[in-house]
Amino acid sequence: MFQLAPHRILSSVTAALVLTLGLWVSSGRAAEAAAAATSALPKLLDLGSKSCIPCKMMAPLLKELTEEYAGKLQVEFIDVWVKENAAKGKEYGISAIPTQIFFAPDGKELWRHEGFFAKADILAKWKELGFDLGTATAPKIERWEPAAKDARAKDQICTLCDGDISPKTAVVVTSAKGDVRLCSLHCAFILYSCLTEDKTGFEKRVSVTDYATGTLVAASDVAYLQGADGKTGRPWIKAFASRDGAAKEMQTGGGSIIGWAALQESELSQRCGFCDRSLYPQDVASVRVEGAQSYGCCAHCAMGVTARTGKDTEVRQPDGLTGEMIIVKTLGGAVASVEPATAVAWFGKKQTADGKWVSAGCFHQGFFATPENLRQWLDVHPLETGEMITIQQSLADKMKLTPQQIQKACKIGECAPK
Ligand SMILES: [Zn+2]
Ligand SMILES: [Zn+2]
Missing domain, CATH: 3.30.450.410 (Beta-Lactamase)
Incomplete structure (x- = not known):
């Protein structure tokens, strides 16, 4: 487990500090009483700031602890670098940020730690102190209303994957219920693979976009250029009304020219x-x-x-x-x-x-x-x-x-x- 050095507020113990120490301890007790008054749960108090690096690293795990141990652990953060909390550092007697203080349900301070403190270590410490917080209650994440309106026109949305339909690769499959618009031949073959009806002559129901001109043509009399992305290996397909068009594109973009039957075999292979x-x-x-x-x-x-x-x-x-x-x-x-x-x-x-x-x-x-x-x-x-x-x-x-x-x-x- 890596450790980040806490941000020292006081680099050396001065004579003045020694003199005020007695006062700090007594106000620390006042803070304990305050903690007890607000909660009957064990409490983790993190004193830090929004700008120190180990403090910033504490923020997401404090949020997780708050959500996952709701009802079992109280989690509080005090930013001691903001004006209104300026006295808090003194009140709790800290000498570095972040400082985590573990309080019993009765407000008694059990233990404290300076610097970044990992979530697993915090949970282990609570256990060691005699507080078994049990397993995390998973926070609920759900959404029953879209968070935005789909601004796209209906004919620009692929019926199968809901992706955008590019005018260069649009595919239309005719069906008994009307035309189905798809983003790609890949989506057309996914559709094919999960149709329960008789699929003979499927290609006769498919129109593809000629990559060169953007016009729709019958899928069966088209030359297909098939290749794979150099980085991911993911296949791509471009359709051409003329073999010449495919050959021309092949010179610059690579790939190989195949017919419908070979394309179908390759698309349905996995x-x-x-x-x-x-x-x-x-x-x-x-x-x-x-x-x-x-x-x-x-x-x-x-x-x-x-x-x-x-x-x-x-x-x-x-x-x-x-x-x-x-x-x-x-x-x-x-x-x-x-x-x-x-x-x-x-x-x-x-x-x-x-x-x-x-x-x-x-x-x-x-x-x-x-x-x-x-x-x-x-x-x-x-x-x-x-x-x-x-x-x-x-x-x-x-x-x-x-x-x-x-x-x-x-x-x-x-x-x-x-
Ligand atoms: Zn799609
Ligand atoms: Zn599946």
Whole structure:
């Protein structure tokens, strides 16, 4: 555990300080009495400032302790560098910031510490002092109303992934219920992979955008340029009404020219081990099932692989905000370990016309290394609605599905596009 040196208020003990020390001790007792009056809970008091570096590092963990141990521990912060609190440092007899003082429910000071003090160490200290705070009560994170209005026109939103539709790659699939507009051929093949109806002649229902001119053309008589991003390896597809157009683009952008059949084969080659949707491994969760490689098209589908196969799995899914890898191991249909231990799941939900809350679909789910990461992700995704659940809950939800429900999972009509 690394330590940061506390910010010394008094670098040396002067004669004057020795003289006033008696006074400090007595006002310290007054402070103890004040602490007892306000609370019957053990109390952690942090005296610091908003600008000293170790004090700033204390701020998020104090917030977490406040939320996670609400009703068990009182947490208070006093900024001793602001004018109105100028006397507090003296009152509590501190000589450095930050200083953490541990008070018993009766207000008696139990112990104090100077400098940055890690959350785990604080909890361990409370235990050592005879106060078992138990396990953290997870703060509730939920959103049942979008935090912003979707300003996009309906025909600019991909029906499947809700992403923006670029005029250079738009795809239209005709269906019995009307035209479905999609952002990409990849989304078209995801749609294909989860259709329950007869799919013969699917390509005849698909129109793609000619990358060169921006006009819609029939998917079956198009040359496709397929390549992969140099950095991520994620595939990309560009459609061209003429082979010459594709050849020209290939000279600058690389890739190889293929027809519909080869494109379809390649697009459908990697599937979700739970719901059978086509996917790109770069986008999704990796699932090891007894040494074999599988994938989950979202975090919850990854847990679903355990339910579908009945085998022990190891799921790796990057944090939706930071990309930090979250590793979940299952044993006998239950979660055996989660790394990091603070990781949580987001269950994206949407409301149906009759008011029921259902899954918002695979593009709206995720794992996060901490509840705070999820909170920050929600800030930048104002349209997302749903709630935070534990990773254990995510698996339990899948384990209780019947084989019939698993069979139908994520097929159009379940996680149906709007
Ligand atoms: Zn899309
Ligand atoms: Zn899936």
